[in-house]
Amino acid sequence: MDESAYGIRDRRGHWTPNKRVKTGPLFELPFQPRVVLNWIFGWGGYLWPYNLFYALVGVGIWLWLTPSLETMQTFEPGWIAFLWVRNAGLILLWFGAFHLRLYMQRAQGTQFKYNPSWPSVDNDAFLFKSQNIDNMIWAFGSGVTIWTAYEALTWWFFANGYIPWVSWVDHPVYIVAFMLVIPLFREVHFYLVHRLIHVPVLYKYVHSLHHNNVNPGPWSGLSMHPIEHLLYFSGVILHWIVPSHPINAMYHLVHLAMSPAPGHTGFDKVVAGEDSALDTHCFAHYLHHKYFEVNYADGGVPLDRWFGTFHDGSKEAQERMNTRFKARNAKRRARMEAQKA
Incomplete structure (x- = not known):
């Protein structure tokens, strides 16, 4: 694919797509049903490909890679360790796939890469002076651990009836509807958390660790301070309060864990063939890493537009x-x- 057909490079080699970042049409007035339906069901919109893929992964993990609720009625090191290993494996496969193709094999060079430079390998801002090593340590050591802790608590609550939940047999429409709105809830929650950790004192001691990645790669997505991980994964607390099904909670957790990878690739497209490519939809967030105080959310709910940070x-x-x-x-x-x- 010819990147010049989709964008331009400046004199320093930075690539910018011709297509401007857009927010979803769900909250635009006047309401346009046809436009909204096309956004929901069209390729590259709300459902396809990412949200549907995360949903399928969540359902599959719940059905085949999660201990029974009976097992999780009591905290035991065995099943909690299993969750951690399973989660680490998922992250290794998903984040690693982007990293392998784009940064290890460099299969498309800098084609469609916003910043022509590669991740830092001699930078004192990172552990062992390596951006990728630093990112992976925080992603696995803090990210997967805190994600697993939230998950273990959630299953223990469900298993013991401490939180309300509904059955698939009695409420299938409700459960599917809940699945559909989880990404929208995630955006609102992420925006609020993200604005909070940009408060100067929290930015200095917490969020700056993530923003060391001014030239992000896939592993940058889950490279956060433990306090930020605690806030980021706290979205799953929704299911501790609002009646839902464990499948809803699993999808929520999987979405939290997997979506940062394509959002931090640093590439506008992952080229799959001469005439085909997977859009990463990460330009909006790349601009956030570049300018720090814009695009705090992704745009399904146009919060940045409403609050003047778009x-x-x-x-x-x-x-x-x-x-x-x-x-x-x-x-x-x-x-x-x-x-x-």
Whole structure:
């Protein structure tokens, strides 16, 4: 595929897609049913390919790779360790597939790569000075462990009847509907958590670890401080409060764990053939890593647009961002001068 047909490279080699970042049409007025249906069911929209794939993985794991609820009525090291190993294996396969093709084999070179540079291998900001090693240590050591802890608690609650849940036989429509809205809930939760950890003190001591990845790769997606992992995976607490089925909770956890990989590839497309490629839909989040204070969420719920932090990659958006930053910095200087006076 010819990347020049889809975007341009500047003099420094940075590639920008021609197609601008868009938010989902679900909340646009006037409401356009045909546009919304096409977004929900069309390729590259709400369901296909990623959300449906994560749902199928979640269902499969629940059916065939999860101990019985009877087993999980009591905390035992054996089944909890099994969950950790299973989760680590899933991450290794999913994140590793993107990393293997794009960064180890470099199967498409820098074609469709936003930043022409490769991950840092001599950078004091990272453990062992290696971006990839640092990212993997945090992803497995903290990410998989905290994810597993939330999961083990959730199954223990379900198994002992401590949280409300519904049966598939009695409420199949409700369970499917719940599956459909989980990605939307995830966006709202992620936006709120993400804005919280950009508060200066939390950013300095927590979120800056993730933002060391100014040139992110797949493993950057789950490279977070343990406090950030605690907040990030806390979305599953929804199922501790609202009646649902364990399949809903499993899908939620799988979505939390798997979706950061394509969102941090650093590539706009993963080329699969001469005329075919998988869109990663990660340009919006790449802009967040580049500019820090834009695109806190993904856009299914247009929270960034509503709160003035949306950047679609255009010159106009860049100018709006610069104007916002200048106004903010001017206010900070004024406050500092007032304090000195």
